Amino acid sequence: MKKLPEHFIFGGATAAYQAEGATQEDGKGAVAWDAFLKEEGRFSPNPASDFYHQYPVDIELCEKFGVNGLRLSIAWSRIFPDGVGEPNPKGIAYYHDVFKQCIEHNVIPFVTLHHFDTPKALFDQGDFLNRDNLDAFVAYAKFCFEEFTEVKHWSTFNEIYPVATNQYLLGVFPPGIHFDFSKVIMCLHNMMVAHARTVNIFKDNKYPGEIGVVHSLETKYPVSDSPEDIHAAFLEDAISIRFLLEATYLGRYTDDLLAALDEICAAQNASYDFLEADYLEMEKASHRNDFLGINHYQCHFCKAYQGPNEIYHNGTGEKGSSVYRVNGIAERIYRDDIPRTDWDWLIYPQGMYDLLVRIKKDYPHYKKIYITENGMGYKDEFEDGVILDTPRIDYLRQYLSAISDAITDGVNVEGYFLWSLMDLFSWTNGYNKRYGLFYVDFETQKRYPKESAYWYKQLSETKTII
Template sequence: MKFPTDFYFGGATAAFQTEGAVKEGNKGEVLWEPFLKKQGRFDPEPACDFYHRYPEDLKLSGDFGLNSIRISIAWTRIFPTGSGQPEQAGVDYYHNMFAECRKNGIEPFVTLHHFDTPEALHQTGDWLNEENITKFVDYAKFCFQEFSEINYWITINEPTSMAVQQYTTGTFPPGEKYNFHKTFQAEHNLNLAHARVVNEFRKLQISGQIGVVHALQTVYPFDSTKKGDMHAAKLQDVLDNRLFLDGTLGGEYSQETLSLMNEILAANDQAKISITDSEMVELKQASDQLDFVGVNYYFSKYMKEYHGISETIHNGTGKKGSSISRLQGIGESGVPDGIEMTDWDWPINPQGLYDQLERIHTNYPKVQDIYITENGLGLKEEKPAENEILDDSKRIDYIKIHLQEVLRAIENGINVKGYFVWSLQDMFSWTNGYSKRYGLFFVDFDTQKRYPKKSAYWFKELTETKELSKTK
């Protein structure tokens, strides 16, 4: 089984996690900066200094056989407070960086929002404030018209991660917990923001393609013979996946989706969310005009019936077995015997990737193309000795078993067009700082020197042969 000749093999990045230079070029503050400062755990400056070192990273990409990159525009480099007059330094920076992509034979897939709302807008309610949705649309329209060299646009990265971690688990700013009303309202509003951007893209007759990227965690019952576990899996799926898939890919929320969402709200004595008929018209219009969906997949979840109060502990240190997830009105996460776990308590299950691809293909047939926009393995790694290559065989094995599922999907008629490994280089992590490394290229954060890992050489071999069986 070979990958198609026009298949995209890329590395994935995000502006705030790579660029550093958080004040350079009159860049505005994003919601993470005061949040991280208050925590006192991590400093996002200088990350891996992509702002200054992108020529080196893009050359490495080309040298190692990558033909694409996922990259995001920092909203506050263009509009420091989220709106107003564009900042020319930011505009020039992205034009120059996109030109460097072309110089190295790299196709940029550009994300408009990757977890980095301007702090000025976060303070006014973030995605819960409809005025901020309007400002996001205005920013998107500016980018579409200004950066005409871009062929692939992504509206929003992982809206589920934003909404759930902002208001349910509390790991993203503002750090609220168990507010399911705000979580689901933010999820719907993110669907609406995405839809309005897609509809404007079409109205402006922009050339190129537009899509959205979802983090999909395939949810299974812990024990498929137990009705309670099966129902808990459905409830968790609505929170993590289904509201977004229905809203962005289907253009309507099924009655079962709405019923499950309202069951969660009722179980927590929280009010129903606001959804208007006119908003649903916008979602439908956008779903009819969407070119592709990106799937970010790392792990699956296994749900048990649970009737207690909510309790979550996030593993942000890599201490295996330290995480807890029990949500009132939903269920409790567990892991069946025999499933390998990462140090961050993520169950490794490549079948879950195939199941999500098949689900999209079967349940949301409007979608033409699918990309794996993130997939990879975070590891604790030390700088290799001089003239040695860091042996990250675990990462190679992880990527390989997931790519086998991508090939199986393609063979079964599912139109997967590309695979982007998270991440291109080691970078800053939102909740782990610099301890969790995903990159094909090791970054010494003291010197910012790059070292290709064994996985980079393996990936180069894959891009040349297009065959997993030919890689070693």
């Protein structure tokens, strides 16, 4: 049996658009997802988990089941319907009450400022490709720091890499653009600049609490020992992990990273332009991050690939249907000896361990890490209120054991936030991919604790992985 520290946070994770529903209530402004999902016609973000009305129930469940940290996001357009301008009093009052409920139930709120939901008025002006929108985000963040003083744990962004790639590479997020690496690279960079500016304002104004960023980091391995496959894994890692960590912790991209970007751009007919003023802002912030949030679900085994770009996103749970081949970078290979979920996500906890140890080694001033998302999407079976999700428990046991091993080896991990607290709406899967500790009947919005909820409660109480 392995242990986790006494002070460890056993959290649950949500996101505003995926949980709240109520997308047009009480003055909330539109986001690009509203129209995008309506045009696709596959599923609706309403009612999601109806957290907008059900949050007292969910926060009470947190306390009852030992979930002592709740990761949630503020919907920017609930505070500023157009992203800028006059704030919306009803949106402000709503979040004040959510945070109050958390504190009253001994649940620490960990709040993300941006979780895939830029207000549509700003999104339509280019989202984070438009430098003016960086100013709007920083102003919104500053407003939140000064308004929501009850919050002591802030994240600027959730998953900058998926924002850039899902919008401009895979095309599964609005605006649905495919294979545009110029936009991918500039989106990554501009969002990291916005992060740095926000961190510097937070620290310069001496706001209480801590601030960091949440990165989605999926460990890359070569599928063979050939120099070509090793290089393919290096290129995949460069754009999806190293880019973000260097921007976060060095404040300036190394020559090796820039050489990798140049090689990718040559293969993809792309370009980039980074300003010296951006580097100065990022360098100032590089030693001021209080924590790194890591969302980690899977790893990739990479093979060298030259050929047409081809990506098929498995959004239905049809196992074996994923395809990822990008010219001049890599093809992702599924090894038969590694299990995977119905959505083709490899179950490989060694990748979690390797990632954590790497961060300690490469960025020794990292301070601390929270695992802000990890979990298993599963087709839960509901039988008269009983949900036996043993495969999810097995998954959690493996990944938490890897975290325990990393802590034993000196990595400062201070919390784990299971994705997700309750079943919720998934951006590209709708409602058929369930992650929650609590099963949601989306017709009645009634919550049912799963077998995993009782397991997680015992873990929180004993700090022992069994």
